[in-house]
Amino acid sequence: MxxxxxxxxxxxxxxxxxxxxxxGNNARDLTDTNNSLGDDESQHHHExxxxxxxxxxxxxxxxxxxxxxxxAGALSLPYAMSMTGIIFGVVLLLLSAYLTIISINIIIEAxxxxxxxxxxxxxxxxxxxxxxxxLEASLLVFCFGTAVAYIVxxxxxxxxxxxxxxxxxxxxxxxxxxxxxxxxxxxFWTVMLLPLSLQTKLKRLEKFSSLGVLxxxxxxxxxxxxxxxxxxxxxxxxxxxxxxxxxxLLWPKSFVSMLQAFPIIIFAFSCQVNVCQIxxxxxxxxxxxxxxxxxxxxxxxxxxxxxxxxxxxxxxILLCTSLYLLIGVFGFLDFTKSTTDDILINYCIQVTHDALxxxxxxxxxxxxxxxxxxxxxxxxxxxxxxxDRLKTKRKRGLCxxxxxxxxxxxxxxxxxxxxxxxxxxxxxxxxxxxxxSVASGSQMEPLLDDQIEGQKxxxxxxxxxxxxxxxxxxLLVAILVPGISVxxxxxxGTAASIISFILPGxxxxxxxxxxxxxxxxxxxxxxxxxxxGILTTATTxxxxxxxxxxxxxxxxxxxxxxxxxxx
Numbered sequence: 001m002x003x004x005x006x007x008x009x010x011x012x013x014x015x016x017x018x019x020x021x022x023x024g025n026n027a028r029d030l031t032d033t034n035n036s037l038g039d040d041e042s043q044h045h046h047e048x049x050x051x052x053x054x055x056x057x058x059x060x061x062x063x064x065x066x067x068x069x070x071x072a073g074a075l076s077l078p079y080a081m082s083m084t085g086i087i088f089g090v091v092l093l094l095l096s097a098y099l100t101i102i103s104i105n106i107i108i109e110a111x112x113x114x115x116x117x118x119x120x121x122x123x124x125x126x127x128x129x130x131x132x133x134x135l136e137a138s139l140l141v142f143c144f145g146t147a148v149a150y151i152v153x154x155x156x157x158x159x160x161x162x163x164x165x166x167x168x169x170x171x172x173x174x175x176x177x178x179x180x181x182x183x184x185x186x187x188f189w190t191v192m193l194l195p196l197s198l199q200t201k202l203k204r205l206e207k208f209s210s211l212g213v214l215x216x217x218x219x220x221x222x223x224x225x226x227x228x229x230x231x232x233x234x235x236x237x238x239x240x241x242x243x244x245x246x247x248x249l250l251w252p253k254s255f256v257s258m259l260q261a262f263p264i265i266i267f268a269f270s271c272q273v274n275v276c277q278i279x280x281x282x283x284x285x286x287x288x289x290x291x292x293x294x295x296x297x298x299x300x301x302x303x304x305x306x307x308x309x310x311x312x313x314x315x316x317i318l319l320c321t322s323l324y325l326l327i328g329v330f331g332f333l334d335f336t337k338s339t340t341d342d343i344l345i346n347y348c349i350q351v352t353h354d355a356l357x358x359x360x361x362x363x364x365x366x367x368x369x370x371x372x373x374x375x376x377x378x379x380x381x382x383x384x385x386x387x388d389r390l391k392t393k394r395k396r397g398l399c400x401x402x403x404x405x406x407x408x409x410x411x412x413x414x415x416x417x418x419x420x421x422x423x424x425x426x427x428x429x430x431x432x433x434x435x436x437s438v439a440s441g442s443q444m445e446p447l448l449d450d451q452i453e454g455q456k457x458x459x460x461x462x463x464x465x466x467x468x469x470x471x472x473x474x475l476l477v478a479i480l481v482p483g484i485s486v487x488x489x490x491x492x493g494t495a496a497s498i499i500s501f502i503l504p505g506x507x508x509x510x511x512x513x514x515x516x517x518x519x520x521x522x523x524x525x526x527x528x529x530x531x532x533g534i535l536t537t538a539t540t541x542x543x544x545x546x547x548x549x550x551x552x553x554x555x556x557x558x559x560x561x562x563x564x565x566x567x
Contacts, residue, residue: 070323072150076485077324078334078335078339083258110508126506143379152481152484154368158181162350197373197376214367226334232244259536264488282309331346486540501529502533
């Protein structure tokens with residue numbers, strides 16, 4: 001999750017606004033206008049379009065899309081490849097990339113049709129408030145799960161880093177007896193991650209947001225080099241470890257292992273929430289068309305942005321897929337059967353002191369630490385919106401009860417004495433009281449105004465408590481979870497399936513229904529997302545209960561042997 005959900009949402013009534021194609025066949029008007037142009041003007045328009053093709057190619061937007069896609073999910077792709085085998089692993093990666101492109105194109109088409117440029121607003125406009133609540137829950141789970149994965153990655157890196165410091169593990173050092181990975185994670189969370197999470201403005205950290213992309217690219221290059229030099233298959237370990245069975249490299253372990261790997265790959269491509277913002281910020285060069293109305297110009301602008309976004313999507317996802325294929329295949333060939341669910345653990349920098357992999361690990365560490373608050377902040381905003389909605393419903397319930405009591409009291413007074421009731425009501429009920437405000441339809445504004453000072457201090461407390469709930473909860477789950485691949489698998493089977501497949505499928509169906517057609521792609525996405533989500537989540541949970549998530553994973557040399565090696 002990046003900066004998309006960091007903006008404040010303007011809550012407007014989206015249901016009353018017509019879709020773009022319901023406003024009067026603007027696209028057909030645009031076609032008629034273009035056909036009515038003279039030969040000279042048409043030629044000029046064609047030449048101008050050719051001249052602006054390069055201008056409509058936006059490397060910055062491609063970088064933004066890659067930044068939204070690339071992340072810690074790449075750390076588990078070699079492990080996913082070890083479960084699926086190279087053949088099915090490559091197929092699943094290409095399939096996920098293709099489905100991601102289709103889902104992004106559907107979302108952009110929905111943005112054009114609704115003229116809304118926030119994922120939540122598009123969802124509310126097309127599928128209603130009920131699915132918007134499901135989207136909020138999915139975003140909350142997605143951000144929280146990503147924060148958990150980041151803490152797990154930080155714990156793995158810190159564990160390796162501390163083990164690489166020789167004097168800490170000398171015989172007789174008390175550090176050996178008190179050390180544990182969990183204590184290090186809690187200490188680092190308290191000193192670094194929690195203060196970052198409490199920040200309300202992250203402008204200073206936004207300049208480092210591209211660090212994640214650069215660190216993943218550097219990690220991929222380092223992983224390829226390490227596999228070629230030291231790998232089990234083509235590197236120096238190939239001669240010492242003996243021949244590797246080719247079938248174990250090419251084919252999956254089992255059908256269940258494929259289902260466990262698929263959500264990891266799905267999560268790695270999750271970027272759909274951010275595409276609306278990327279699309280909105282595009283500024284394509286407008287063709288020179290004279291004598292056109294504002295409506296036609298607006299449609300032309302939106303269509304050009306849509307075409308531009310389609311090119312950006314293809315190029316951006318192609319780049320991400322290439323990086324994923326490289327780290328997945330070469331990371332698996334580097335360690336084969338001993339591939340762990342976090343590829344950084346396999347490099348054992350505490351033992352090898354490999355300068356290249358130490359640098360790559362440190363760059364990923366810095367990127368993960370900087371990215372952590374960018375997941376807590378949108379999760380906090382979403383959770384606060386949910387709490388505010390519950391508070392509003394509770395206040396409305398209290399207002400309704402107060403109104404009913406007032407009406408009952410007035411009815412009794414009318415039965416006794418109509419004239420005396422009017423007099424006593426005017427004396428007993430002050431014009432600025434909460435009950436009078438409700439009765440007059442002012443929605444308790446005076447009551448809220450009286451509590452402004454209290455709300456200011458309460459908002460600070462609420463901010464701290466929600467942050468502690470999210471960040472501290474992420475730490476607790478990170479300590480208890482058996483591995484980072486479990487986090488990716490659960491998020492890929494739940495939140496990512498809803499955001500990447502089910503919601504885009506519903507968007508496509510609703511847009512087609514308004515034009516009297518049915519969307520086969522939409523139905524395939526909805527039902528496919530449901531089936532994939534249920535099956536993959538079930539197999540991930542089965543893997544946790546059966547301890548299969550870390551089967552065959554061989555970590556670095558035990559601590560007792562590390563001491564002897566370093567001496």
